[in-house]
Amino acid sequence: MTQTESATPAATAVTRAEYCVIACAEAWRDAGEVLASPMGTVPSIGARLAKLTFSPDLLLTDGEALLIGDVPAVGAPSAVTEGWLPYRKHLTMVMGGRRHVMMGASQIDRFGNQNISCIGDWDRPKRQLLGVRGAPVNTLNNPVSYWIPRHSTRVFVEKVDMISGVGFDSAAAAGPSATRYHDLRRVVSDLGVFDFSTPDHAMRIVSLHPGVTVDQVREATGFALHVPDDVPSTREPSAEELRLIRDVVDPRGLRDREVRA
Secondary structure, eight states: OOOEEESGGGOHHHHHHHHHHHHHHHHTTTOSOOOOEOSSSHHHHHHHHHHTOOOOTEEEEEESEEEEESSTTSSSSSSSSSEEEEEHHHHHHHTTTEEEEOOOOOEEEEEEOOOOSSEETTSSSSSEESSTTHHHHHHHSEEEEEEEEOOOOOBSSSSSSSSOOOOOOHHHHHOOHHHTTTTTEEEESSSSEOOOOOOOOOOOOEEOTTTTTHHHHHHOOOOOOOHHHHOOOOOOOOHHHOOOOOOOOTTTOHHOOOOOO
16 A cells, blocks of 8 residues: 555544534535424534535635625634524514424433423423433424434433423324324434434434444443444445545544544
């Protein structure tokens, strides 16, 4: 192998963080002209990668009030302004469903209920968190996915302490007004990819990142997961995708600060 060949992305092993980026990017595959709202470093890299590859119509923001027309590296300023998206217009887009948000979760249960508000009993919580924020309207009006950088029984719980984002069982209990646009797409963690495509809308394994075992995921999950007979691995990134991740979207390697394996 020549010195030039050894420097190509394909010559370097794919990291766990890069598999997570690929898994997050896939959430926006062929999404069309919708707003991507990634919350977290790895989802932000994934959304940018999706726009540069298989979802060119995806809309990105500068994180404040502008739609951007380029794809800068994470943390770098945009050089092209495509439109103005102040908070009131952003909320209108949320209500209209033209947005796919990838939120975080302090707790998430088997039916996709998410908690970012408090840990412990509501009347006397052990810990105060962010509050429900926009989670209820997100989960009832536009597609939602979740990103969990540390898969553990503290996060993946049998029952959340408080419902912030609405899961499938809670939406069903609330009736048609809650289920009409309810659309939980996927959960990505540092161990694998999960969805709710089961008869009872309980969480199931879609793929595991290379090197992760089913037993490892079961041990880190506080409820019984649906496990298919044949569990695939999260897909490999192409050489071009690795180049984009490493040289264009995240040249500072911020992804490795959020996911360590």
